[in-house]
Amino acid sequence: MRLAFRIPAPAPLLCLSLIACLAGTVHADTWPQQEDGAEAAGFTEGGIEQLDSAMREIVANQDVAGMVWMLGKDGKIATYEAAGLARLDDQTPMTKDSLFRIYSMSKPVTAVAMMMLWEDGLWDFDDPISKYIPQFSNLQVLSSYDGDGNVELEDLQRQPTMRELMANTAGFAYGLFGDDPANAAFRDQGVLASSDLNELVEKVAGIPLMAQPGVQWYYSIGMDLQGYIVEQLTGMSFGEYLRQQLFEPLDMMDTRFYVLPEDRERFAEVHYWDRENESLAQQPHRTDRAGYLDPDRLESGGGGLVSSAHDYARFIQMLVNEGELDGARILAPESVRIIRTNSLTGDEDMRYGIGGPGQPGQGWSVNMAVLYDPQAAGSPQGPGTYYWAGAAGTSFWIDPVNDIFWLSMIQAQGPRRPGAANMGEVARDLIYQSLEK
Template sequence: MADPADLPIAASPEAVGFDSGRLGRLDAYMAEMVEAGHVAGTSTLLMRHGQVVAFTTQGKADLASNAPLARDALFRIYSMTKPITGVALMILFEEGRWSLDDPITRFLPELVGLKVFAGLDANGGLLTTDAVRAPTMRELLSHTAGFGYGLFDVHPVERAYRDAGVLQAANLDELASRVAAVPLHFQPGGEWFYSVATDLQGLIVERISGQRFGDFLQTRIFDPLGMVDTGFQTRPDNVDRLTAIYCDDGAGGLRPATEAFDMPINDFTRAPVFESGGGGLVSTAMDYARFGQMILNRGALNGVRILSPVAVALMGTNVVPDAVLAVANPLRLLPFNPAFGFGLDFAVALDPRRLGMVEGRGTLSWGGGGGTWFWIDPENDIVFVGLIQRLADPVSSAFRNRARTLVYQALTHPEK
């Protein structure tokens, strides 16, 4: 097991290629957003060459109690759970338990005979056609299988997911059964749509390993990496560190969030109804930085290997078909194109300069519905974790974009 102690600290930002004064602009921006009441608190952790360059917390963990935000504060990381689920599945890939071109029906027989959305009838009912084949594991890990989510009111299939209560299932097996009753958005491999696919990945981990999903994550990822506070619920000894979460109050400020994505906010003091591989984890900045550094190190941290370098390379290789990337589609939620793609549970910057992005080529990233985000930049040897307590909206999106700019404007010695 890895030592859970804090990661190594750089002697100074300058020692690892950053300008201290310019890096201070990041802290100033975060302080400004806290002071303006746009967020309750911020936690930002920047690493380079395996060392912590800057780790700053500002503001409050809970506005009602006035409790300050500490470095070990626990955040609902929502979809930042997805890359961890992908790593769990890749561990089993390396054991020869599945391949990228396997049909998912090998592990999810409930999904044999899927239908595909073909339009609406005169009464607004869904018209369907047969799927030409079952989605593959590669498509499941890249959101190109055709599944929906039920979180976005943008398409009849999304509304059908919501009507079927897919995310309100009592367990992962029931979730798969409810998914089977709703048609795919498109033929497998024909598009990209953010989906419930990662929850299905968690079920596949359970079925292949014979372990409960959370137990697999604990024994194969969290314990080895020293991620001592990451899990599907809090413990008695750390429950006081769970941060409150907020949303826009409609007047430029914050109000306590009571639900997210049409579901009650999980307080994480009780075991969840099911362990969501798509968005169910709670974590800390330091824990997630350890995970990110393992990926940056091509699968290992402090002498503990989770994946081989080739498995990490697979996760960071775009698998969205060129024909999909070549055509714009507003339903994708992100502007995927030939310069920006998606690998196995990570977004991938293929040609960042072409997009006006400041990070390095091959940067892996994603974010969470509670305002959290991260990126892993192999070209510049950087890991960044940003955590706030505001449900995803234009303000929280602006945090992500501004943080990247402010980090890289301080990088005086780019690349390795």
């Protein structure tokens, strides 16, 4: 099993001391540290200067308080910059070492963990989820409901599969949106505020599915359930498995489910546009669940990780390299190709979208979205570009055709400045305009 025969990190990646490991300082000499330059990476110098200028303008206009951004191609870094503030209250500058709540960018990390265990033969895509979560053997499905609270349930026509769990077609709700009884139950029962994954699973087991398995795409709790499955398959906590099998081999020592006390000064805060004062304001911390300084907070595979630009870039480049980075083999190339392949059909109900007809040309692979038809989507990116983002604005995409990746790290949630730029589209268009022909 992989747990016994993992390839160790090369010597330069090994922790120099326990203190250095805990403080997240061991990546001082690992890629990426600085830019290789626009031309070395296959872009025009003027184009990258325009890209950097556009990102700084977004910060200057208070569309975001601060940002770290990175563009890579063919293993070279065209630009890696930081601008603005990580915290408004004490004017802490945003730096390349800043830490971010990456929220749903945790999902691709969970995908890699699951595929590692798939390679070990510990689960199969066509297995029923209940093989690993027996509490789900008798799930029920919403049949109908109305505004008066009348709800009808029906039995499962068949068990949802692991493939459907990873494709968001198993039928589970999430509680982030929707007024239906299933999503309302997620919120009422505080599923995402569970103390651990055992409690989360017990709560989900009592909430009906949104639809019969395989019928409809719903953005769901599925990736948190995968974290629980990792624990059942390995006998380790999800966070410990990630640390030993993924983060340490890749020198991602800033990435975990909580912020170490010594790293608190590096932790960027979330900001929103205060309409009354017409300026950015810092969001207060939530009090309904364990905070990011609590090492015992929920290890959420759907949205719980904290990371840095350095760490997530290493994760991205491992995927770009089809499973390997700096001598550490994480996945086989076949597994990476599975991760980035659209798993949905072309039907409207199965296309990527939340409760609607979806977005043309965009599908869902394993725990993230994939652009299968750029022309239909109106994008200059290559077919098969895969991507995802976090609730506080962190985002990335990988274009395997052109061997390009983009990573932007911000902390913004809630109201935005009127007329604020669409940062993702601005960056994307400038990047492709900057490619050397």
